[in-house]
Amino acid sequence: MELEILDYRYPGHEAPALSGVRLTVPPASLTLVAGGSGSGKSTLAGIMAGYLPGRTGGQLAGSISLAGQTLKYDGGAQPHVVDLRQWVRHVAYVPQNARSYLSMVRSTVEEELAFGLENAGMPRAEMAARIQTIAGRFDLGRLLQRDPARLSGGQERLVAIAAAAVTDAGVLVLDEPLAGLDELAAARVAATVRGLRDTGTAVVILTSVLDTRFSDAGHTLLLENGQSAAEGMPAVRQGAEAAGVVVPGGPAPARGGTSSLSPERAARGATVVPAGGSPTEPESRGSAAVLCYRNVGFSYPQPERNVRRARLARGRRRDVSGGAERTAIAPLLDTINFAVHAGECVALTGPNGTGKTTLLKMALGLIAPDAGSVAVAGRDTAEASVGQLAKTAGLLFQNPADQLFERSVHHEVAFGPPGSRPDPAAVRQALDACGLAGLEDEHPYELPVSRRRLVALATVLARRPALLVLDEPTVSLDGHGRKLLGRILTAATAGGAAVLLSTHDKEFAGAHCRRVVELGRQYALPHEAAAPEGISAPDGTSFR
Amino acid sequence: MIRLHPFTGLALAVAAALLTLAADRWWLSLAVTTAAVGLAVLAGTAARLMLTAGAVLAPLWLSQLMVHALFDTAGSEVLVAGGPVRLTLEGLTTAGGLGLRAAAFVSVFLLYSLTVDRIELVRAIDAARVPAQLGYIVAATLALVPATVNRAKAIEQAQAVRGAGEGSGPAGWLRRKRLLAVPLVLSSIQEATERSVQLQLRGFAGGPGRTQLHPVPARSWEKPFGLLVLCLAAAAAVLLASQGGR
Incomplete structure (x- = not known):
């Protein structure tokens, strides 16, 4: 060609x-x-x-x-x-x-x-x-x-x-x-x-x-x-780097460094993110856990239809092997224990399909664990509605298509029902922090994917969450976008917010996260003793 | 229960519906409806059939009652009269007959749609040498409900994590659905546009020489049996219709 x-x-x-x-x-x-x-x-x-x-x-x-x-x-x-x-x-x-x-x-x-x-x-x-x-x-x-x-x-x-x-x-x-x-x-x-x-x-x-x-x-x-x-x-x-391409193994991104996306903000030299509200429960203040997973277990129900199809497939397909043995499935998550504290950024890593997204969605009560409990700001997610949890936690979905639904960038970031709308000043700060100044009237779907991802991030920041839960935030972000994300994480944790993000990018996790929790390698890493507050970490929580 | 090829099931459903509509005999409509419910019980979908059929038929029956029975001016045997209301035996008989026919038609096709394997139906249509687009339209239409439910769930979650999931009771429910409507339609259009490009790029508009990895198995007797049932139904419908009366 x-x-x-x-x-x-x-x-x-x-x-x-x-x-x-x-x-x-x-x-x-x-x-x-x-x-x-x-x-x-x-x-x-x-x-x-x-x-x-x-x-x-x-x-x-x-x-x-x-x-x-x-x-x-x-x-x-x-x-x-x-x-x-x-x-x-x-x-x-x-x-x-x-x-x-x-x-x-x-x-x-x-x-x-x-x-x-x-x-x-x-x-x-x-x-x-x-x-x-x-x-x-x-x-x-x-x-x-x-x-x-x-x-x-x-x-x-x-x-x-x-x-x-x-x-x-x-x-x-x-x-x-x-x-x-x-x-x-x-x-x-x-x-x-x-x-x-x-x-x-x-x-x-x-x-x-x-x-x-x-x-x-x-x-x-x-x-x-x-x-x-x-x-x-x-x-x-x-x-x-100047063209916005990420070069792995290059110089580590300086925390709070400037971005070439917005010259005005670069001149100011610092990212301002909407200040996170304090967790409301007294016990969650200070260094206490804002998000805590205790003995969490989860299995997806096997749809009856697929079981039947798999059975049918076994019966009549002999030409392609190895596919039809999924009727008895192992649990997706088993005895997960870890906590995220105010002012720290924790990375969740692990192979595809090991339940990272499931675990993150549990923090907002969108998925309930089969076993164990998840607490946000000391409150069991089983006893709170999604709306109540959303006052403390904000979630960036893995796919922006699952998050964006409004007709313009501004409408999207400022979305909220009466009484729960983000403060206009926070909307402005979130738009600026994500490098979206000047794009407020664009339709989110007409923006390049990297910018679309930043719009989704701005919708989270505008609500001033004390806990940021980010599902693969670096995916689709170009070099400029990653720098912005890095600065946002630095500013958010400096302001006392807790951050839990899933990623496969170990370099990004190394540069911006204090700890890494690795799924899918239960009992593999001998760091249980280092876990804070006596929480055991059979999933292999490691500390840098 | 015996598992039929999707087209055999369709032939049986069409034959039953054709016979009931053309024959216009109340006992036949009742028998077909009863048989459909009986088969649904055997297939374990009786509750869903009854609920869905009820939702479809209730407004239909009400409108037929109003049009044919409640304000009937032609009937001679008046049962109830007062003001504009004139309920006659003839009007009630007409509305009942139409209602029973509608019940038979709806329950037969609901039974078919609840028991057919959607994916097998699509494969069968694909194999029937009709244009690929027709197969896709059928597949997409059949997938529309689950796809829209998933899409609505994703948007509801996205809105809920931004505080829009609050409010209980009918008012809260109504508010959530109102917030959901426009984004749901817009995102469905967006997704359909994006996917249609990708389908073309996977050669979907290909010519008639398409093949199938797993064709739907059909027993040797199913095709002649399906055709025979359709022919018999058509002949019986013509015969019954020509005799007239009920």
């Missing part, structure tokens, strides 16, 4: 989203396109995937060559519309929002993997063989008979990438393929990507993180403001 994008404009926009970008993607190659939020990565991906400009009204000047054919675009309002049925045989594309890649009309992961192959009319035996191979490569055996609608965020991404890779398209375009994946899954995806490259696939990775796992990319391009800012790994690495 060869692209020469002289200029691409979205309908109604004067400024080009992309200009002067040339990219050659030969077979058996790995290309890394790095860029911060709004740099034009997703637009480039859309053009490569064939749906831009299409019938969206976008205007493209340039040319695209694929599989021996060249399409020339004159920048007019009537561009070529590619035949996607043919295009997708050559190019497979997994978007940043992996959930939207899944068809959601298939009942199992196995059938979801088969979806693209069925549409291409592949014979059954070949389909089954390919699915078996790809499931082995991505270690999806345990997930094959699971309902795609009930996967964790990381599992969704893994399945989506596998569903794209199984099509055997010559060009594989992956937008942020490692976002939200645990270390093992990320290593597996990286290894599979290299394996696909070695067998002839041209892989293009669009990312806001210069992950060392892809340091052997044959070609690297840095996008900034829709233009090619640098080419080749050394030059890209050099310009990455």
Whole structure:
């Protein structure tokens, strides 16, 4: 595939989203396109995937060559519309929002993997063989008979990438393929990507993180403001930070350091977050626990329907192995004990699907534990309504699609029923802290994903929570966004708020969190004795 | 209970509904309704069938009672009269007949929708060489209720953690639903738009040569049996209708 994008404009926009970008993607190659939020990565991906400009009204000047054919675009309002049925045989594309890649009309992961192959009319035996191979490569055996609608965020991404890779398209375009994946899954995806490259696939990775796992990319391009800012790994690495790209292993972000997102705030030099309200219970003041998990256990009920399907599958499917043994499931969470205190930031880590989101949602009473108890500011969550808990705790959901529902950024951040609306001054502070000044009238869904995530964070901050519960806050954030997040965490904990966040980014956790609680490794780490207040930590709470 | 191919079940439901509607015999409507409820008991979905059917039929029956019976001007055998109200035996018979037919129709299709495996139905439609889009529309429509429930739950949670989950009783419930309505519609449209692009990018609009990893198994007798039932129902309906009367 060869692209020469002289200029691409979205309908109604004067400024080009992309200009002067040339990219050659030969077979058996790995290309890394790095860029911060709004740099034009997703637009480039859309053009490569064939749906831009299409019938969206976008205007493209340039040319695209694929599989021996060249399409020339004159920048007019009537561009070529590619035949996607043919295009997708050559190019497979997994978007940043992996959930939207899944068809959601298939009942199992196995059938979801088969979806693209069925549409291409592949014979059954070949389909089954390919699915078996790809499931082995991505270690999806345990997930094959699971309902795609009930996967964790990381599992969704893994399945989506596998569903794209199984099509055997010559060009594989992956937008942020490692976002939200645990270390093992990320290593597996990286290894599979290299394996696909070695067998002839041209892989293009669009990312806001210069992950060392892809340091052997044959070609690297840095996008900034829709233009090619640098080419080749050394030059890209050099310009990455200024362009909002995260460089792991680079200099540790200084706590309270300045951000290049908003010059005004940079001049002021300090982030102000709405001051957290004090926990109301006397016992929770000072160094006492704001959030406390005691002997928490939880299992998801096994839907009767899936049990029946798994049984049916066992009975009649012999072509794909390893999927149908999930009728008796182990508990998701077992005897979890730890606490988060005022003024500290604690990171929750662990492989995908080990119950991090479940544990975080328990802090707001959205999920009740099967065993044990969860207390917020000394109050058992079982005895309080979500609304009452929300006066103390704020939750950032893993997927902004689950959090944003208003028509503008300002409406979103200022949302609240009468009597529970955030204070206008706090709304202003939250918007400024998240670098959203000037974007108040934008529709949240029209913002780049990184900004969308910051809008969701602002909705949490505006309510002045004494406890911040953040589910994978670094996912989708570019370098600028991460700096803002780091500063917000510093300011919030300095103001006495307690923070519990889940993350796979150990570097970020190391730089911003006082402690790490690791799920999925019960009894693995010998740090129980160090647990405060005599709380045992069989899940392996460690202290830095 | 024997597990039928989704199309065999559909043929039986259509045949029963066709026969009842065309024949217009109160005893037949009653028999079909009773049979549907009896099968629902065997399938373990009787409570859901009765509740849903009740919710659908109650306003229908009320409107038929008002249109045909309560203010009947033509009937000769007046049962109750006073002011504008004139309840006649003929009007009551008409409303009852229509009500029974509606009950048979609703209970038969509800029984089918409550017992059919949605995913198998979609697979069966896919395999029937109809356009892929039709299969998807059916699948998406069948998935609409659970998908909307999940979506509504997510938005309710997002609103609840921002203090909107408070208030008990009908007023609190109404306030929460009012807050939910617009975001629910907007986010559903947003999601559908995003997913439709991705479906195209997965070759969903592909031609007629689609295949299936797990085709729905059908016994050899099911197809001829389904066709025979439909033909017999059609013939019986024509015969009964031509005889007229009730």
